[in-house]
Amino acid sequence: MLYNEPSPHETRILTRRLVYPQAEPIGYEQYAAQQGYEALRKALAMTPDAIIDEVKKSSLRGRGGAGFPAGMKWSFVDRKSPKPKYIVVNADEGEPGTCKDRIILENEPHRLIEGCVIAARAIGAERGWIYIRGEYRRMIETMDRAIAEAYQQGILGANVLGSGTRFDLYTHTGAGSYECGEESALLESLEGKRGNPRLKPPFPATSGAFQCPTIVNNVETFSAVPDIIMNGGDWYAALGAPRNGGTRLFCLSGHVNKPGVYELPMGYNLLRMINDVGGGIRGGKKLKAVVPGGSSCPILKAEECDIAMDFDTLAKAGSMLGSGGVIILDETTDMVKFLYRTMKFYAHESCGWCIPCREGTAWLKKILERLDAGVGVSKDLDMVDQLAQSMFGRTFCALGDAAAMPAMSIIRKFRAEFEERIRSAQVFIPAPETRPLVVL
Amino acid sequence: MTFSPQLEAKFADLITHYPEGRQKGALIPMLLYAQDEVGAVTPEVIAEVASRLNVKPVEVEEVIGYYTMLWRHKRGKHHIQVCTNLSCMLAGGEELYAQVSKKLGIGHRETTPDGQFSLEETECLGACSWAPAVLVNYDFHMKMTPEKLDRLIESLGSKQ
Ligand SMILES: Cc1cc2nc3c(=O)[nH]c(=O)nc-3n(C[C@H](O)[C@H](O)[C@H](O)COP(=O)(O)O)c2cc1C
Numbered sequence: 001m002l003y004n005e006p007s008p009h010e011t012r013i014l015t016r017r018l019v020y021p022q023a024e025p026i027g028y029e030q031y032a033a034q035q036g037y038e039a040l041r042k043a044l045a046m047t048p049d050a051i052i053d054e055v056k057k058s059s060l061r062g063r064g065g066a067g068f069p070a071g072m073k074w075s076f077v078d079r080k081s082p083k084p085k086y087i088v089v090n091a092d093e094g095e096p097g098t099c100k101d102r103i104i105l106e107n108e109p110h111r112l113i114e115g116c117v118i119a120a121r122a123i124g125a126e127r128g129w130i131y132i133r134g135e136y137r138r139m140i141e142t143m144d145r146a147i148a149e150a151y152q153q154g155i156l157g158a159n160v161l162g163s164g165t166r167f168d169l170y171t172h173t174g175a176g177s178y179e180c181g182e183e184s185a186l187l188e189s190l191e192g193k194r195g196n197p198r199l200k201p202p203f204p205a206t207s208g209a210f211q212c213p214t215i216v217n218n219v220e221t222f223s224a225v226p227d228i229i230m231n232g233g234d235w236y237a238a239l240g241a242p243r244n245g246g247t248r249l250f251c252l253s254g255h256v257n258k259p260g261v262y263e264l265p266m267g268y269n270l271l272r273m274i275n276d277v278g279g280g281i282r283g284g285k286k287l288k289a290v291v292p293g294g295s296s297c298p299i300l301k302a303e304e305c306d307i308a309m310d311f312d313t314l315a316k317a318g319s320m321l322g323s324g325g326v327i328i329l330d331e332t333t334d335m336v337k338f339l340y341r342t343m344k345f346y347a348h349e350s351c352g353w354c355i356p357c358r359e360g361t362a363w364l365k366k367i368l369e370r371l372d373a374g375v376g377v378s379k380d381l382d383m384v385d386q387l388a389q390s391m392f393g394r395t396f397c398a399l400g401d402a403a404a405m406p407a408m409s410i411i412r413k414f415r416a417e418f419e420e421r422i423r424s425a426q427v428f429i430p431a432p433e434t435r436p437l438v439v440l
Numbered sequence: 441m442t443f444s445p446q447l448e449a450k451f452a453d454l455i456t457h458y459p460e461g462r463q464k465g466a467l468i469p470m471l472l473y474a475q476d477e478v479g480a481v482t483p484e485v486i487a488e489v490a491s492r493l494n495v496k497p498v499e500v501e502e503v504i505g506y507y508t509m510l511w512r513h514k515r516g517k518h519h520i521q522v523c524t525n526l527s528c529m530l531a532g533g534e535e536l537y538a539q540v541s542k543k544l545g546i547g548h549r550e551t552t553p554d555g556q557f558s559l560e561e562t563e564c565l566g567a568c569s570w571a572p573a574v575l576v577n578y579d580f581h582m583k584m585t586p587e588k589l590d591r592l593i594e595s596l597g598s599k600q
Contacts, residue, residue: 137578176509192467
């Protein structure tokens with residue numbers, strides 16, 4: 001199913017086979033009739049190195065959040081290792097503001113399967129898992145049906161399209177945990193354990209699933225691969241911005257007229273995204289701020305939004321492109337409440353494995369809760385900033401950073417709003433015994 | 441303890457998905473699928489799954505405490521999850537949660553006495569562009585309004 005109409009401003013590569021409202025997923029027959037699995041046939045005639053080179057040339061960067069170059073990640077796998085090699089698809093899709101992997105899982109499962117088999121060829125993998133968040137059960141069922149079709153067609157199994165190599169692919173359900181989207185926690189979860197992150201290095205390419213060399217990529221990353229192999233890395237790179245190849249799915253949500261998931265070239269201007277693609281701010285209101293790539297990305301104020309949406313430009317502006325979740329806030333948005341809700345999320349999702357994150361997120365939530373309730377004090381503002389700073393970079397995985405970045409950026413960029421809340425609220429504090437500290 | 445033939449077939453297949461000797465990989469999926477059938481991860485489910493995968497019961501206990509979808513007490517026949525995370529909050533998710541809570545007389549992770557409904561205030565469900573989102577068991581309901589939500593609950597209640 002597609003839940004929003006496409007926009008005429010889109011560049012449809014990844015979504016080119018989808019027709020709104022796409023009531024049923026694209027099955028094997030239809031996929032094959034529209035060049036489906038031709039890229040795989042082509043890849044099977046290529047050497048693994050040639051496949052990796054093409055992906056490197058495409059400057060495809062990870063769509064799960066960090067934007068790491070996919071071809072480079074694949075080249076880290078030691079193909080000569082005697083251990084089995086594995087492919088893991090990250091379909092945990094948990095970053096607030098992000099709802100794009102489901103477009104592929106729900107509508108075009110064979111695209112993802114094709115991307116996985118090509119990647120398996122590139123690194124010599126014999127098995128793969130698609131780790132899908134538990135709430136996406138219907139999508140797991142869709143993927144399972146497509147996987148069964150692919151086995152029937154000899155695309156998966158003992159002899160992939162007669163190439164003499166084996167590749168098995170399975171779905172694996174999560175059971176409710178944002179942290180399990182972090183790749184090393186995901187691997188722990190795949191092994192049947194609590195999703196606590198691993199110490200890195202070693203990275204998964206050296207020691208991943210079941211301690212074997214593994215590549216973990218996002219759904220959208222793998223799904224981009226068939227077109228790259230079909231049309232060449234240079235073609236894909238040219239669709240986007242320098243060092244940021246191709247198109248990506250942007251998830252527009254919040255105060256816009258036409259929220260939805262849209263496929264746009266990397267480097268697309270954010271203001272145009274809001275106004276042309278998203279139909280502008282709802283109710284004729286003014287833009288206040290944008291969270292450009294999911295809740296962990298530092299916020300951009302309205303005046304910072306005339307910017308190209310690619311990994312490097314956003315990093316230069318002190319933010320991140322992240323997972324493509326663009327949350328648009330109008331002038332009426334209460335930033336104190338917005339940050340409190342963000343911290344409530346991270347405190348809930350912190351796995352508790354490392355202390356800076358477990359304590360940091362819990363305290364950030366408590367302090368912001370009282371600020372939001374109107375019983376905060378001025379020194380709380382510096383405390384939020386300091387807590388976030390002390391957590392940043394000091395945790396096993398990036399969840400600590402993911403919580404610290406919105407905290408620091410929102411409290412710095414909208415400090416006046418927090419101060420105003422404290423001032424106006426203190427008027428209503430009637431007696432000393434109800435002073436803020438009791439809320440602790 | 442035995443499960444339905446369909447679930448037994450699913451488990452038999454699932455166990456083959458993990459490398460030799462690493463069948464523990466099937467643990468979390470098995471617990472979730474068993475819960476779907478039994479209604480909760482009961483002590484019997486824990487013992488059964490532990491013995492089938494040849495792991496200690498404590499290894500099962502420790503994952504139950506971690507994953508929010510695994511419940512030790514029974515969920516309702518209709519488990520309603522209302523997202524109140526950022527995009528849904530901006531679209532009225534918190535008000536929807538309060539509305540269901542009032543209508544059903546239950547709070548976060550509680551079940552109605554008749555076992556029909558349970559409720560959960562949930563984190564991002566991955567439907568941000570079509571907010572606010574509600575998940576009933578495994579079915580998504582997007583772009584919810586107070587009226588649509590009332591009608592949804594009434595239609596679920598009348599299904600018995
Ligand atoms: C707390 C946390 C949550 C994450 N959640 C996801 C997720 O839901 N989906 C995803 O693809 N990547 C997620 N990531 C990023 C992964 O760790 C990893 O970078 C990614 O799967 C690599 O694939 P890519 O290079 O194709 O993006 C998360 C990272 C962190 C720190």
